[in-house]
Amino acid sequence: xxxxxxxxxxxxxxxxxxxxxxxxxxxxxxxxxxxxxxxxxxxxxxxxxxxxxxxxxxxxxxxxxxxxxxxxxxxxxxxxxxxxxxxxxxxxxxxxxxxxxxxxxxxxxxxxxxxxxxxxxxxxxxxxxxxxxxxxxxxxxxxxxxxxxxxxxxxxxxxxxxxxxxxxxxxxxxxxxxxxxxxxxxxxxxxxxxxxxxxxxxx
Amino acid sequence: xxxxxxxxxxxxxxxxxxxxxxxxxxxxxxxxxxxxxxxxxxxxxxxxxxxxxxxxxxxxxxxxxxxxxxxxxxxxxxxxxxxxxxxxxxxxxxxxxxxxxxxxxxxxxxxxxxxxxxxxxxxxxxxxxxxxxxxxxxxxxxxxxxxxxxxxxxxxxxxxxxxxxxxxxxxxxxxxxxxxxxxxxxxxxxxxxxxxxxxxxxx
Numbered sequence: 001x002x003x004x005x006x007x008x009x010x011x012x013x014x015x016x017x018x019x020x021x022x023x024x025x026x027x028x029x030x031x032x033x034x035x036x037x038x039x040x041x042x043x044x045x046x047x048x049x050x051x052x053x054x055x056x057x058x059x060x061x062x063x064x065x066x067x068x069x070x071x072x073x074x075x076x077x078x079x080x081x082x083x084x085x086x087x088x089x090x091x092x093x094x095x096x097x098x099x100x101x102x103x104x105x106x107x108x109x110x111x112x113x114x115x116x117x118x119x120x121x122x123x124x125x126x127x128x129x130x131x132x133x134x135x136x137x138x139x140x141x142x143x144x145x146x147x148x149x150x151x152x153x154x155x156x157x158x159x160x161x162x163x164x165x166x167x168x169x170x171x172x173x174x175x176x177x178x179x180x181x182x183x184x185x186x187x188x189x190x191x192x193x194x195x196x197x198x199x200x201x202x203x
Numbered sequence: 204x205x206x207x208x209x210x211x212x213x214x215x216x217x218x219x220x221x222x223x224x225x226x227x228x229x230x231x232x233x234x235x236x237x238x239x240x241x242x243x244x245x246x247x248x249x250x251x252x253x254x255x256x257x258x259x260x261x262x263x264x265x266x267x268x269x270x271x272x273x274x275x276x277x278x279x280x281x282x283x284x285x286x287x288x289x290x291x292x293x294x295x296x297x298x299x300x301x302x303x304x305x306x307x308x309x310x311x312x313x314x315x316x317x318x319x320x321x322x323x324x325x326x327x328x329x330x331x332x333x334x335x336x337x338x339x340x341x342x343x344x345x346x347x348x349x350x351x352x353x354x355x356x357x358x359x360x361x362x363x364x365x366x367x368x369x370x371x372x373x374x375x376x377x378x379x380x381x382x383x384x385x386x387x388x389x390x391x392x393x394x395x396x397x398x399x400x401x402x403x404x405x406x
Contacts, residue, residue: 125396168394181394188391191371191384193328 006196009094009189013104015126016156018137020172024126025104026178034099036094043083075112094118107162122189123166124182129173160166209399212392215316216307218329219359221340223375227329228307230382239297239304246286268374278315310365325370329386332376353370391404
């Protein structure tokens with residue numbers, strides 16, 4: 001499209017654990033060459049082989065909190081005492097250059113993202129076909145105790161209760177179809193007139 | 204999606220003459236089995252082989268105007284003394300049943316549609332790669348005089364000036380890609396949360 005330029009889309013994908021979010025996000029990343037890969041900040045220690053700036057930016061908790069305070073993180077959370085966040089500067093740069101970004105985070109992260117970048121963020125929620133299917137998928141992993149499964153189901157129900165805050169919803173009944181649908185959301189979001197500007201020939 | 208129900212989408216496609224609108228709309232209709240085919244009302248006489256209720260609803264001008272007056276048409280126009288319009292009742296019924304509708308009309312029709320069905324209508328504008336390309340496509344048809352081409356270009360520029368009122372824009376540089384993009388707009392519009400309602404398991 002030589003006559004037009006568009007800002008990038010920041011597609012935020014959320015879902016309860018077990019709905020297939022990571023698989024779907026990875027499938028989009030694997031087949032799309034206009035995506036910028038966001039590297040998160042974390043306060044946990046690097047695992048063997050993990051590299052600063054490639055897998056994560058590793059920061060101590062005080063630095064992490066200061067970054068959040070300074071507005072250097074678009075969204076962040078502390079989970080079980082560990083901080084995770086999305087740095088603002090690289091994403092703003094990518095979007096301004098017309099690159100797109102996919103983030104898989106939770107509904108709280110989505111709210112923060114939407115607040116930080118209201119015109120760039122598109123929210124996609126992935127639902128399992130039903131809670132029963134979700135539970136049997138979680139049980140399929142086998143390693144978890146009944147208590148652990150009950151906890152995960154409660155967390156899943158909490159996450160699901162926010163589905164309608166998102167712009168789009170995909171029900172992951174059949175993986176290939178769900179991937180195709182998620183891809184159509186990304187493609188259509190790129191075509192939104194509000195993100196496009198046309199050259200003078202069309203103004 | 205047994206747990207969910209959604210209203211249909213009414214995709215309105217507009218474009219300047221020569222941008223490929225009819226080809227793209229037809230490609231979507233040929234490959235999609237959830238579409239309701241809207242039959243227009245017209246005041247022109249049936250051509251040989253044209254059947255009432257299949258190709259058009261044929262009405263005289265007085266009846267047509269009365270229908271518009273009564274709100275029985277979602278959008279309508281009189282062009283060179285001939286009336287064309289889209290009947291309301293069949294489309295409202297189709298959308299309520301979850302069927303989708305594609306209409307290829309102009310920007311004025313789109314405005315009327317958006318006013319009549321603000322929550323159901325999604326607007327897609329098809330642009331040629333440039334005005335030069337559009338002009339050479341129009342010249343390629345050869346049959347038209349210079350005056351006719353100049354008139355068409357003026358009409359095209361007028362239509363194009365409204366592109367940003369639409370929700371999505373596709374630049375038809377390469378037909379297959381433009382069809383894929385238009386299809387993603389239809390598919391994504393179906394996934395919009397505002398059109399979906401979930402069963403109680405998810406509320």
